[in-house]
Amino acid sequence: MKGFLLAFVLLALTSSFASAFDPSPLQDFCVAVDDPLNGVFVNGKFCKDPNLAEADDFSSSVKLPGDTNNPVGSYVTAVNVDEIRGLNTLGISAARIDFAPYGQNPPHTHPRATEILVVLEGTLLVGFVTSNPNNTLITKVLNKGDVFVFPISLIHFQFNVGKTNAIAFAGLSSQNPGVITIANAVFGSDPPIEPNFLARAFQLDVDMVKDLQAKFGMDGN
Incomplete structure (x- = not known):
């Protein structure tokens, strides 16, 4: 019995962890709405009433x-x-x-x-x-x-x-x-990362690091 209970608990924990990441939707779709007062709370999201969904909710153009x-x-x-x-x-x-x-x-x-x-x-x-x-x-x-x-x-x-x-x-x-552009993140962070640290990390001259921070910083983008 103890072995069965232990196996059951482990299975429950495993199932819990597995379902905690990006669970499958519990409905056909959930058209996002900005105003929760006009939405229906379904599967953890405020959604448009599915009966009011229209083609434009599923379409765009590139x-x-x-x-x-x-x-x-x-x-x-x-x-x-x-x-x-x-x-x-x-x-x-x-x-x-x-x-x-x-x-x-x-x-x-x-x-x-x-x-x-x-x-x-x-x-x-x-x-x-x-x-x-x-x-x-x-x-x-x-x-x-x-x-x-x-x-x-x-x-x-x-x-x-x-x-x-x-x-x-x-x-x-x-x-x-999400997107992390490497140069922008490292040399354009706000506030800036300490230049001497970056100089040692990238084996660069401190003045070069400062130049890169000027180029990729908020004022340089």
């Missing part, structure tokens, strides 16, 4: 290209719950990424999502780096129609190696994948 006239030469048009309210609780989002010639999507991570990328136009050099201690670079040149996967939370990038514009479309396994 037909227009993003403005790539910026220092990195790329623009990410997110398609998340802010653009499609019907994505709420469904655990998925997307993005259109436009690249100018030789534009790049700098090294970054999505802490809560795996990303799958398909190239619609152009040629991209893409890659990700594995975790410590190996830090292995996995990289490939993609052409129109090619697909590549970036595992959850690993540092990855895309670079347009062609002389023409490039377009890619990404799917992400979270309605809120």
Whole structure:
């Protein structure tokens, strides 16, 4: 009997931990609403009355290209719950990424999502780096129609190696994948990280660190 009770408790705890992360929806959909007074509380979220749902709650458009006239030469048009309210609780989002010639999507991570990328136009050099201690670079040149996967939370990038514009479309396994651009996070934090610490961490001159902080800081973005 004691063995049975112990097994039962362990099973209950395991089930509890398993269901505590991103549980499956208990209804067909949960169209997010800003005002809880006009919503129905379902599965831990304020949702629009499902009887009032309409096609526009599940639709958006990425037909227009993003403005790539910026220092990195790329623009990410997110398609998340802010653009499609019907994505709420469904655990998925997307993005259109436009690249100018030789534009790049700098090294970054999505802490809560795996990303799958398909190239619609152009040629991209893409890659990700594995975790410590190996830090292995996995990289490939993609052409129109090619697909590549970036595992959850690993540092990855895309670079347009062609002389023409490039377009890619990404799917992400979270309605809120998050994004941490490495250089912006390290050298553009608010308040700034102590320059001497960063100089030692990155084996750089302190003046170079201060220059990078000036470029990536709030006033330099």
